[in-house]
Amino acid sequence: MTDVRTRFAPSPTGYLHVGGIRTALFGWLLARQANGTFILRLEDTDQQREVKEAKDHIIRSLLALGLDYDEGPDKGGPYAPYIQSERLEIYKTWANKLIASGRAYADPYTAEQVKTFREESAANKLPFLYRNYRPDQTTPWDGSTPLRFKSDPKAYEWQDAVMGDMKSGPETIDDFVLIKSDGFPTYNFAHIVDDSEMKISHILRGQEFLPSVPNYLNLYEALGLQPPVLTTLPPVLGPDGKKKLSKRDGARDVLDYIRSGYLAEALISFIATLGWNDGSQQEIFTKSELIQKFSLDRVGRSGAQFDERRLNWINGNLIRDMSLDELYKACLDYWPTEADGYGEAYKRSVLTLVQERLKYFGELAELSRFFFVDLPVNPDLISHHKQLAKLTKPDLKDLLSQARDALQHSNFETSDLTDCLNSLLAQTGQKPAVLFSLIRIATTQSPASPSLAESLNVLGKEKVLKRIDQQLDCF
């Protein structure tokens, strides 16, 4: 087989969501596992829809996920340029070949006329075929009107790497536009020219292109080209499970996930298993495992619904596997502002305690805030506590005072705190659910916090006693 060369070819109309990244990822995996080449090409042939910042945004997204490309707009390569709007002369050359061979002609109709034809078809409940209106004789193309492909309708049978054996009849083939009246090629023409020029071996794209494939086969034939391996990926569905994941319905920018503190490895593993698995019971894959194990013949054909809960589970899992050093580095930007004056050692001990409950780093601020700042006493925490709510204020005050006295004599090593708290249980005759909850609330003012002795140890004697005093003042 020839060299594997895959490309990710987005149009720069906005950010990349999980669906787009999956197409890029599968192409990237295919290239990397074959020691091939992964190419980024920007398909900016629709000037109306183009968004200026999109190019950089797409590049940053790919790189943030570690999907590095070997050739691309900002990198160059043997088939540069990799931006379609800079390749107009190339398309013109190819278009001229088709004109010369009688396989392309100037569209004589105005946009309004074509619209009328279309409405006629719709009114008769028939699919619209431009070729039914194909003019008998044509004038030379001067570039002021669309240039159309003169199709040769026929049946096709072909292989799709994911969909398997495919076939179609002549009714699906039509005279589509090759070059628009603004001089830009359509996707239908440009991608075929570019894929050929760039020696692309595998095309990966979404199911929405499936009905156009016969048209492409017809054009490949007219150009005397051998089509690359065609690969159709099933859609990634939105949270409703029906429609394709889309920006319009709130699909998140993948950079957004990165910013929220999701790991690239987690996103990659999650996205790869959206429609693919290796047949084993493995649930999480590293990038190198994916490179090793990925194969198109195990990509499913049905749509996969995007479910963030699974992503959270994968991410939390990877966070728990991180060393303290890795975790500390990863969390640098996620501390609450109140943590500003605190040193690395203190932050590291906080991280040790919150690591197992982080689903993504963006949660760090809320989970760790009480380690850095004295939160105001919140009476609800006691009145809503099923055990503590039963006790009277004087009882609570007495209990907490005893705790204060005992803690004052601890050296605040975790083991000493544990002993101290245990003997306090014996001394007061209280259940842990009561005593420990009371101390926990007084010292954290938070509904959830790590194990008590460890939390107190990290907080230190000064903060603990001060917070207990504040709580006592409220009884």
Place this chain on the structure above:
RNA sequence: GGCCUCAUCGUCUAACGGCUAGGACACCAGGUUUUCAUCCUGGCAAUCGGAGUUCGAUUCUCCGUGAGGUCACCA
């Protein structure tokens, strides 16, 4: 309307035509000296319907049904 694709627990999915349809997420219950989380144990939960082929169908065929896509000078 034509053409195309798809269909297993709520979700992601596994199952050469052959064990009691397996795993994971989520959820529920119990355990680990309080909470949240982790971890462990257990539980709930699926082959869209109908024919056919077969000793045997989640798997193959056909017909329904449902969902999605497509029929642009968008990609």
